[in-house]
Amino acid sequence: EPRLAMIEVERRVEYDDLTRGLLLEGAQLIGNERVEDVYFDTERYSVTSRDWWLRLRKRGEEKTWQLKVPAQGGMKGSAxxxxxxxxxxxxxxxxxxxxLEGKETRTSEMAADDLGGALKFLGLRECISIETMRESHQKEFCGCMVRIDLDRCSFGYQVAELEIMVEDHADKTEMAKAAALLEDFIQAHGLQNRSAESKLLRYIKTRAPNHRRALESCGILPAS
Ligand code: V4E
Structure with a gap:
């Protein structure tokens, strides 16, 4: 039986002493971990330019490939x-x-045990590496579990991520409900003027000028 893919519905807010206190009131600690993400892209940034995000995530000895693609019927342009x-x-x-087109041959047999090799064959390479110390909590809100990840990155940025996971059904109302619930959560915690940006986008904006220009010219980042 194929398992349902999960959609992550996520919102980010500034992480400082004040927001930490507001977010953790009544929350339950899940744990702490060190996460290293290595993002992959082509020379011309073909993957991130389509709003796809491909990484190898390392936690301890464990390595997991993860590809994030926008969910159909998602809230493009919203927070x-x-x-x-x-x-x-x-x-x-x-x-x-x-x-990336035209290179379907061989990748399927290569990828089963060596996705890294298949990606190399397709012209992808390691692009950005970000290390994060993550403290995770969860908190029930309106009958729904909200995950709160407090992230401190090696390059000096810190951010709080609020996340609800929903199953990828044909019916997209669950996704919309989760998004609305996150907005309510933000309001209820007095964080409506405290939006923050993703770790990776912050990295690209401040440290990867070529990548930044590529994402600006396709509208993933606003023109500077
Ligand atoms: C999905 C996405 C990106 C990938 C990485 O996001 P980031 O917040 O750095 O990682 P994280 O911690 O969320 O991973 P988790 O552990 O939660 O799975 S980079 C940008 N996006 C999407 C995006 C976008 N296209 N535009 C804007 C304004 N924000 C975010």
Missing amino acids: VDTYIEIEEPLEIARLISQA
């Missing part, structure tokens, strides 16, 4: 992100080779 997270190497290889 809430809605992405499907894909972790099957074969599916990632299939989607990436399809997107």
Whole structure:
């Protein structure tokens, strides 16, 4: 039985002493971890330019490939992100080779045990590496579990991520409900003027000028 993909509905807010206190009131600690993300893209940034985000996530000895693609019927342009997270190497290889076109051959047999090799064959390389110390909490809000990740990155940026996971059904109302619930959560915690940006976009804006220009010229980042 194929398992349903999950959609992550996510919103980010500034992380400082004040917001930490507001967010953690009544929350339950899940744990602490160190996460290293290595993002992959082509020389011309073909993956991130389509709003796809491909990374190898390392936690301790564990390594997981993750591809995030915008969820169909998602809230593009709003403060809430809605992405499907894909972790099957074969599916990632299939989607990436399809997107980059013309190089379908061989990737499927290569990818089963060596997605890294298949990606190299497709012209992808390590692009950005970000290390994060993450403190995770959860908190029930209006009958729904909200995950609160407090992230401190190696390059000096810190951010709080609020996330609700929903199953990727044909019916998209669950996704819209989760997005509305996150907005209510933000209001109820007095954080409506405290939006913050993603770790990776902040990294690109401040440290990767070529990548920044590429994302500006396709509208993923606003023109500077
Ligand atoms: C989805 C996405 C990106 C990928 C990485 O996002 P980031 O916040 O750095 O990682 P994280 O911690 O959320 O991963 P998690 O552990 O929660 O799975 S980079 C940008 N986006 C989407 C996006 C976008 N296209 N535009 C804007 C304004 N914000 C976000």
